[in-house]
Amino acid sequence: MRFDLVLGQEPESRNNDNTKGDKMKICVCFKIVPDLDQVLESDWKDISRGLDTSYVKKMINCFDETALEMALRLKEMAADTGAECTAVTVGGGLASLMKGLYAVGYDRVVNIPLEHREFCPETVAALLADFIKSGNFDLVLFGKQAGMADSGMVPPLSAELLGLPFVEDTVAALLESGQLMLEHETPEGLEALKLKCPVAASVGDAEYAYLRVATLREKMAASKRDIEEWPALKTEDTILPDFSRESSVEECVMIEGESGAAKAGVVYEKWIEGMIS
Template sequence: MWFDLVLGQKPGNRNNDNTKGDKMKICVCFKIVPDLDQVLESDWRDISQGLDTSYVKKMINCFDETALEMALRLKETAADTGAACTAVTVGGGLASLMKGLYAVGYDRVVNIPFERREFCPETVAALLAGFIKSGDFDLVLFGKQAGMADSGMVPPLSAELLGLPFVGDTAAASFEGGQLVLEHETPAGLEVLKLQGPVAASVGDAEYAYLRVATLREKMAASKRDIEEWPALPAEDTVLPAFSRESSAKECVMIEGESGAAKAGAVYEKWIKGMIS
C-alpha cells in the first residue's frame, strides 16, 4: 500500500523540501551493549544473581547497527543536495566503537553521559530528545529495541517528547524526487509512506542488517577525532523496584504401599473419601 503524507514543518525552520538545495540532517540514536553470545553457560545458569557481562566484548546493538547503515545509504543517495549524519548514544560504552562511526562516514558522534541507563526508558528518551531538539534534524532513526528484555519504549517516547510523527518497524528508506520514502512492516503487510517534513522512525529487520566496514586508512584518521560530549539535562533519580519471587514452598508426602493399587487406596482413604462423602 502507498500513502502520501505531508508532515508539519518545524516552526521557524528552513523549508525541508530537499529539492530546494538544503542539506538533509539525519540523527541516529544507538546503544552499545555486551555481546551475549560470549557469556559463559555457567553464568547463564546463575542468572538469578544478575548476569555478569564484564568479560565479554562490547558491540553496537543489532537494530541500531541497521539504522546506522540505513542513514549512511540515505546520505549517499542525497549526494545532489547533500546530507549530514549524526550518531548519538546515552552512557557511552567504548570509545573505539564510537570513533569507528567517524570512519564509516558519520559527521558527528555524540555521547550523553549517564551511568544508570538500564530500565530507565523515560530518562533516556528525555536525554535524547534534549539533544535532538538542538540539532534541527529532518529524520531521526532508532533501532526498534536494544538488549535482552528491552522494552522498546525509547523510540516512541522520544518521538512523543519531540512532537514528531513516528513510523515503527521500518525496513527500508530512500529518496524519490526529493521526498523521503519509508517502507515499514504492519500486521497487514508492508506499507510504503512518502513523507515530507521531520519524522522519527524505528528500524527493524532490513535488507542491509550490518554496518559497513571501514578501511585501515579511514580507521586511523578517525582515531584522531574526539567524541563530542553533550551535557545531560538534570533528571530525577529513577527508583528501581525491588523484584522478588513469591514464596512457592510445597509440602511433599510420600505414600507408602506395596503396589500402585495399595497406594491409590491410601490416597483415597486419607484425602479423597472425606471430600466426597
C-alpha cells in the first residue's frame, strides 16, 4: 500500500485546508432503479422510453447505496468541524426512498427532473455537473455504475465536466487530522491516497455495502420534509437504447456409466464434440 498526493483545483471562494475549521461539503449522486428480476420480459423493449414500471419494486442502486453510507461516515468523522451531506438524483423515483435519506442524516435531498432519458450518460452527467457546480462541494461521490445499462460512464464524465481529479473504485474513506484519505482498488492491489479537495470518486465494493437504517421517529420526521427540485438544463435529443433480457435454455442430461471414471469419459467426449460447454 502506498500514499500519493493528488491536488484538486483550488476554489476561489473556499479555503482548501479542512484543518482550518471549514465545514466539509459532500455530494453523493444516486439513482433509484427497478428490481430487474420483476420486469416482465415483454416490457424490456420499452423500459428506456418511459414504460410504467410501477408494478416493480424500486430500490437505490447498490453501489450508490454504498456511496451514501460512505458520506455519512465521513460526516461523523468530521464532527469537530462539521460536515454537510447532499444527495442528488436525476429522474426522480420513489419519494419515500428519497425522504428516507433525510431520516438517516442527509441535510439536502435534490431531484433533477428528466423524462425518458436517464439511460443517456452524457445527458445525466451534464445535469449532475450543473448542480454540483452550484454547491462548491469538497467531495463528490458516485456509485461506480448504476441501472441495467451498467455503463459506468456517468462518474468519469461528470468529473471531466467539473474539472476535478477522479478516483475510481473507492472502497474506504476517512479523515485524519482533517486530511481526506481514500482507499481504492487498482490492478496492482489496494492503494491509499491523501487528497486535497475538491475531488470526485466512484465507489465500488466497500466493506459496508448497505445504507444504515433509520428509526421510526426519524422516518416520521423526514416524511414531513420536501424534496428539493433543481431545474434541468435544456438538453439535445439523444437516441434511446433498446434493452432485452438474455434468455438461456438449460437442459439436464443424465450421464450413464458403471463408474465415476466412465461417466467422466462420457462428459469429456461430449465436451470435445461441442455438445456441452
